[in-house]
Amino acid sequence: ILNVEQSPQSLHVQEGDSTNFTCSFPSSNFYALHWYRWETAKSPEALFVMTLNGDEKKKGRISATLNTKEGYSYLYIKGSQPEDSATYLCAFNSNTGNQFYFGTGTSLTVIP
Amino acid sequence: ETGVTQSPTHLIKTRGQQVTLRCSSQSGHNTVSWYQQALGQGPQFIFQYYREEENGRGNFPPRFSGLQFPNYSSELNVNALELDDSALYLCASSPTGTRYLGTQYFGPGTRLTVL
Numbered sequence: 001i002l003n004v005e006q007s008p009q010s011l012h013v014q015e016g017d018s019t020n021f022t023c024s025f026p027s028s029n030f031y032a033l034h035w036y037r038w039e040t041a042k043s044p045e046a047l048f049v050m051t052l053n054g055d056e057k058k059k060g061r062i063s064a065t066l067n068t069k070e071g072y073s074y075l076y077i078k079g080s081q082p083e084d085s086a087t088y089l090c091a092f093n094s095n096t097g098n099q100f101y102f103g104t105g106t107s108l109t110v111i112p
Numbered sequence: 113e114t115g116v117t118q119s120p121t122h123l124i125k126t127r128g129q130q131v132t133l134r135c136s137s138q139s140g141h142n143t144v145s146w147y148q149q150a151l152g153q154g155p156q157f158i159f160q161y162y163r164e165e166e167n168g169r170g171n172f173p174p175r176f177s178g179l180q181f182p183n184y185s186s187e188l189n190v191n192a193l194e195l196d197d198s199a200l201y202l203c204a205s206s207p208t209g210t211r212y213l214g215t216q217y218f219g220p221g222t223r224l225t226v227l
Contacts, residue, residue, distance in 0.1 A: 004154070034215060043116065044202070046215035089154060098168040099145070100216065102154030 002026055004092045006103035013080050014111050020076045021106040023090030027071035032093040034100065035064055035075055039086045047075075047088075080110040116205050116219035124225045125193050133188045133222045135203035143167070144186040145216060146178060147202040155202055161186055190224075198226045 005024045013019050025033065035047040048057040053068040061078045077084055087107045091100035117136045125131050137144055143162045147155035157170035161180035175191040184205070190197055200223050204216035 006154075036218075041220070043220045044218040046217070049215050091155075098160050099157035099170055100147075100155075101157070102147075104152065104154045 002101045004101045004103040006090060006106050008106060010107040012109045012111060015082060017080050018078045019080055020074050023073045023103055025071050025092040027069060029094040029096050030068045031095040033066055033073050034091040036089040037086045038089055082110045082112050084108060085110045116217050118203055118219035118222050120222060122223045126227050127193055127195060129193050130191045131193060133201050135186045135219055137184045137205035138217050141205035141207050142184050143206045144180055145204045146188045149200040193226045195226050198224060
C-alpha cells in the first residue's frame with residue numbers, strides 16, 4: 001500500500017498570518033503530485049498539478065513547491081484570510097497506474 | 113460548462129442491501145474515477161472507467177462494481193452492504209484516462225450511511 005502523509009492534521013491561524021503544510025509521498029515511481037482545496041459541503045477544487053522536481057507553482061496568495069527526490073511538497077498560504085478555511089488535500093500519482101493516492105488532508109481554520 | 117454532479121446527496125441503507133450511486137461527468141470528459149472517503153481518511157481509489165471500460169481498480173472487493181454509459185455518465189454499485197461501507201463517495205472526471213497530467217474534477221459526493 002502506497003503511503004501519502006500530510007501534516008499537520010489541523011491548523012488554526014489568525015487572519016493575516018502566513019502558514020504552510022507538508023505532503024510526503026514515495027520518492028520512487030513519481031509521476032505527478034496534485035493539491036486540492038476542499039471547502040465543507042462543496043466539491044474538492046484543484047489548485048496545482050506538479051510534475052518536475054523543483055517545480056514551484058503560484059495562484060494568488062497560495063504557492064507550492066515540489067521535491068521528488070526526497071518525496072515532499074509544501075503548500076504555502078501568505079496572509080491567510082477567513083475564506084482560505086478549508087481542508088487541503090494532496091494526491092500522488094505514480095507512474096505504475098492511473099489512480100491518485102490521497103493524503104488525509106490538513107484542515108485549516110483562519111480566525112478573523 | 114456543466115460541472116460534475118452526483119446523486120443522490122444522501123442515502124441510508126441497511127446491511128445486506130444493494131445501492132447505486134450516479135455521476136454525470138463534466139462536459140467533454142470521457143473518464144470517470146470513483147473514490148471512497150471514510151471518516152478521518154483521505155479519499156481511496158475504487159476504480160476508473162475510460163470510454164465505458166474499467167481502466168484501473170483499487171483494493172476493493174468485487175461487490176463494488178461500476179458502469180460507464182455512452183454519454184460518459186457513470187454508476188457505482190455496491191452489493192451486500194456492510195457497516196464499513198458507510199462513507200462519502202466521490203466521483204471525478206477528466207478528459208482522458210491514460211497518463212493524463214492534468215487534474216480530475218470532483219463532484220460534491222454522495223453520503224452513504226449503512227445501518
